[in-house]
Amino acid sequence: MRASNYHINTLKEAPAEAEVVSHQLMTRAGMIRKLAGGIYTYMPLGLRVIRKIENIVRQEMNAAGAIELLMPVVQPAELWQESGRWVQYGPELLRIKDRHDRDFVLQPTSEEVITDIARNEIHSWRQLPVNFYHIQTKFRDERRPRFGLMRGREFTMKDAYSFDRDEAGALASYDIMYGAYMKIFTRLGLEFRAVAADTGSIGGTRSHEFQVIAETGEDLIVYNPDSQYAANIELAESGPLIAERAAPGRDLEAVATPGAAKCEDVAAFLKIPLETTVKSIVLATEPAEGPARIWLLLLRGDHTLNEIKAAKVPGLKQGFRFATEAEIVEHFGCKPGYLGPIKTVKPVHVVVDSTVAMMHDIVCGANREDFHYVGLNWGRDLPEPEAVADLRNVVAGDPAPDGKGTLAIQRGIEVGHVFFLGTKYSEALKATFLDESGKPATIQMGCYGIGVTRIAAAAIEQNHDDKGIIWPRPIAPFEVVICPVGWGKSETVRNTANDLYEALRERGIDVLLDDRDARPGVMFAEWELIGVPLRVTVGERGLKDGVLELQARRESEATKVGLDEALDQVLAKLDTL
Structure with missing residues (x-):
């Protein structure tokens, strides 16, 4: 290629809305041009990068035995209604109507369409296993598109879907895709880490994210430098930090803490370690009938709530919200900032983090403005906690769950995700096959996504200096x-x-x-x-x-x-x- 016959148009300045390095540099380098919020034209230089990423992805998918097809961008609403996601997916699902007033969506993903293909094309166990993939435009109507290709509305994604006779076969297909992804990201020339992750709205029971390591990443990756353990912070396990609860050392006493509504303020006022305090987080769930149920979650004062973990607590699995101030006053007789488990006005459901369950001489709110209890002990001042769960985000230095050293935390950008779906979609859409005995059986599924255009942005976030982009050779224009x-x-x-x-x-x-x-x-x-x-x-x-x-x-x-x-x-x- 000769520059005189090519289109190269760089800019000295990035647009004002470009907040992150990749957005700034891709715009300045003439790789993308904004058309609308979260929607970009891939200019020749940028498209060369994207095509090289696609080629590496395609080569490794083919080598792993996956078969390429191409599914439509526009999908009929009926499939989404059949799966239940027409409502569940929320406002990110862009719904449109054709001239006949029929409902369609611009696809954000293709589980429904590929399952429809499977139920119409796969009839016998002899056709399994099979793995279909495509590289296609996706659209998610982000409320606040930002960061250029990092969080746009229209983007390119590779999604693959495996179909198997049983769970063992599906997990074998999962492992094949996991291995293919390791090869893909190694070939792309990126520093990355595969981490255990929550399955989120896609569903399923087994999941790994592939994270490009970058200080500007939105995700926190928890890992053990001394072993293979790695997980997204949403899933990272945090066991009790106290092996054995000590005996009470003081009597329970309500002490004045004027204006100290946060654990940090209480610890400073009382001149005690923050680790001896407990914070109260109040949630509400909405039953089918009757008033909202109020939940009190107790965490150590220096810890933060992990909402993904909280959503796995029995009773909170169907969804929760943070309680309103009116609900808090009604149940605790006090405004937020001074709440605790002793003498609530109305009964609440108490869930205790595993570390708090092992604490003694606890400092917590007294359900009385400007007052806190000191010296609270389980079994003496309160019954032993009935509901104990891992509720918190891990912090660097926590013991590793595998028992080998301590945990470290780094930032990353999610660019790939693999899920074992089981029968989540095949049951909903009645995708079955005849097994060896001639009886109908439900297909087991897995799904595997890679954000092709996001990889381009993530590569820049990881590889740049004050002069511009530093492309890894395999994906350089x-x-x-x-x-x-x-x-x-x-x-x-x-x-x-x-x-x-x-x-x-x-x-x-x-x-x-x-x-x-x-x-x-x-x-x-x-x-x-x-x-x-x-x-x-x-x-x-x-x-x-x-x-x-x-x-x-x-x-x-x-x-x-x-x-x-x-x-x-x-x-x-x-x-x-």
Whole structure:
């Protein structure tokens, strides 16, 4: 490719709404252009990156035995109504009507359509297992699209769906996809981590996220540096931090704590460790009939509630909300900030975090404004807690659940997710097959997604500096850019650059020759912004000494190489990138 025949349009400044590095740099480098909120045109440079990501994904999916098809972007509402997600999915599901007033959706995912295919195409156990995938446009009507391709409304995703005769077969298919994903993200040249995760709205019972490590990531990844344990913070296990509860050391006493409505304020006022305090979180559930049920969750003062874990507590599984102030006053006789489990006005359902269940001489709210109890002990001042659960987010330094060392936390960007679905969708849509005995059986399913366009943004979040993007070689728009200095003035420069360009093309290298005759400073800055992994500079001054200059995007200094060995040196340098 020659720059004079290509479209390159970089910008000095990023748009004001570009909050994250990937959005800023993709816009400045001319890779994307905004059309509407969360909707972008992929410009030629950006599309080259996306196509390279797609090719790696496609190659590994094919190698893993998956079969490519292509499902529509527009899907009939009937399938979503049949699965129950027409209502469950919420406002992110963009609903539209055709000219006949029939309901359709712009697909955010394809579980319903692929299950419909399975129930119509798969009839016998002899057709199983099978795994279908496609790479297709998705649309999710985000309330607040932001961060460019990181959280857009329209995006490209690879989703795959496996179909098996039984759970053992489905888990084997899951493992195959897990292995394929490990190969995909390794080939993409990204630092990543596979972590155990919650299944979320997709459903199912087994799930892993693939997270690109980046300080700007929205997700917190919990891992054990001394073992293979890794999990999203939503799922990371946090057992009791106290092995055995100590005996009471003081009597229960209500003490004045004027204006101290937070555990941090109480600890400072009483000059006690924050770890001796307990915070009260009040939730409400809505039964089919009657008033709301009120729940009191107790966590140590320095810990935070994990809502995903709370949603797994019996009684809270069907959904909960935070209680209103009026409901709190009605049940506790006190406004928030001074709440506790002793002497509530009306009965509440108490759930205790596993660490709080092992504490003694607890400091907690007294259900009286400006007062807290000190010296609260289980079994003496309150019955032993009946409902004990893991309710909190882990923190760095917690003991690892596998018993090997302590946990660390880093940030990541989710770019892939694999789920074992079981029969969640096949039961709802009645996707069955005849087993070996000729009896109907429900198909077991798995689903596997990769955010193709999100990977491009995540790669930049992980790989950039103050000059611009630093693409990993496998997904860079070009692997090599040849920058001739004095293109319009020197025939020797032109001939040398052309010869190297043709030689690299013959070797299958994705190379661009910048023949626009730009000033060196402008040309170099533009390609540093775009992030091509290797730059070759051809200048008349160097040619007089028989040398060219090679500079990897990640390196601060150029290397001079002899003209007669330039091709071999470029190829050797690429092998290190």
